[in-house]
Amino acid sequence: MLQLRDLPTPAILDKFVQRYPDADVTAVVTFLHLLRAGTDLSFALDAYLQQHALLQGRWWVLILLMRESSNTAAPSVLADKAGVSRATMTGLIDGLERDGLVERVPDPEDRRRLAIQLTAAGQAKLDEVMPDYYRRVRQLMQPLSESERKVFIELLDKIQAGASSLSAPL
Amino acid sequence: MLQLRDLPTPAILDKFVQRYPDADVTAVVTFLHLLRAGTDLSFALDAYLQQHALLQGRWWVLILLMRESSNTAAPSVLADKAGVSRATMTGLIDGLERDGLVERVPDPEDRRRLAIQLTAAGQAKLDEVMPDYYRRVRQLMQPLSESERKVFIELLDKIQAGASSLSAPL
DNA sequence: AATTATTTGTTAGTTGACTAATCATGTCAA
DNA sequence: TTGACATGATTAGTCAACTAACAAATAATT
Incomplete structure (x- = not known):
């Protein structure tokens, strides 16, 4: 970018x-x-x-996993939610697994499938990063009142609704 | 990203x-x-x-050149304004020069320096892209009234003022 | 004047995205 | 039930960004 x-x-x-x-x-x-x-x-x-030795892609994967009640998700689901290709997700998981933050768990039902599991170390990494992250986001948005935030999001959504037509073929 | x-x-x-x-x-x-x-x-x-066979980086370079009254700028200036490294700018200019959209002009005063010059083909490329681009941006922002645009920009600026503190060391 | 420092652009090597091709497995239909 | 197709993940190869190291030219210092 x-x-x-x-x-x-x-x-x-x-x-x-x-x-x-x-x-x-x-x-x-x-x-x-x-x-x-x-x-x-x-x-x-x-x-x-x-x-914190993270990049945006790897961080989002950890968050997406923590969102799940089982702390697991399929690589293809993670790729879709993070907006990257499956090949890219394979690479992200490689790195996270190497650092012990996630684990590849084979699926006994379907041997093509994997479940990516957040490990204890992965959860610990989130616990290290998230509180400070949330404090910084709170600080960043401090200048906007609650009503300003509401208005702002409404305006953003109005714009975003047409985002794809920016690149539409005609 | x-x-x-x-x-x-x-x-x-x-x-x-x-x-x-x-x-x-x-x-x-x-x-x-x-x-x-x-x-x-x-x-x-x-x-x-x-x-239009352009990427965001190369397109911005053409626009930055057209902004100048001489239609020229130094690579380092282009790099700063586009927010990329000088090494990246070298690569962008390589590609643009290969396609004949810009030219490297030596500086007679200082032989380290170059002027990057927008060519006629480069200007023609902009003339091909910009009118449609402007129509699409107009369309995108259609849903916002003039006063909404004003408010929106003010809110954006309030947020952006603190963007760097998001990553500040402490 | 000669040495040192700074500036300008390029080159080399790395990274993390991408697409396309591949492999293994599973599904479906003739 | 076997041949064709579909699906999930990986591998291979490309691309454009980055940092670090560099050569050449100029500026500054002593």
Whole structure:
């Protein structure tokens, strides 16, 4: 991903509008602000997780496992929920298993299947990271009141509803 | 980057709050919505650009060059503004130059320096992509009124102000 | 003036994503 | 019941990002 640093100035926007009259200035500015905020937060989250020898992908796997009542899930389910390919999930599980945070458990019913199990060490790693993570997220959102958060999420959802049409073939 | 598909249900959030009482539910929910919207838009943008044989990184370089009155910039400046390393920028420029969209121009004053110059083909590529891109962004933001856009950006900026502290060492 | 430090861009090697192909297993239908 | 197809996970190979080390050129220092 790209971390846009430099939002366009009004003068630059004007230059682009001159050449491309279809541009809607406030739409573009809003879009770019959102893109930048998203990537900045994602980078910051990665930087935080690296202090605990985790990356975003591996961290999400642990969380997804902890969400399950059995603390297990199939690799393909994890891949879907984390939004990565199965091949990528194989790699993530390799790393987590090497560090002893998860275990591959064969399925006695169907020998193609695996259950990925969160180990005690994996749970301990979450217990180490999550409280501080939650404190930081609380801090981050401090400036927004409860009602502002509600409004913000509503606006986000309105935008996101059309996200896929951004790339639709026509 | 990771594309989170599966936001936590209230039941899951409750489980996590039980174990980690520091969690602020609306803060986490807001944070995750924002993260997801950002990554979804970024993925959609990439998917769109790929239809034009561009990737986000290469596209931004072309835009950054068009922003300049001379249509040129130094590789290091481009790297800073695009938020990538100088090594990555070397690679991006390699690809763009191979496709004839930019040119490396030696600096007569200082023989370490280069100017990256947008070519006519590069400008033509932008002219091909940008009008449709702007129409799509306009469409995406259609659901938000002007005043909603204003509020939205203000809220985004409030959050982003604390983004770096998310990863600060203590 | 000569040495040291800094700056600019590139190269080399690593990482973690991806797609496509593969292997093993399971399912279904003629 | 066996041949064709489907499914789950892995392997192989590619791509674009990164860091670290580098060469060349310029600037600063003594």
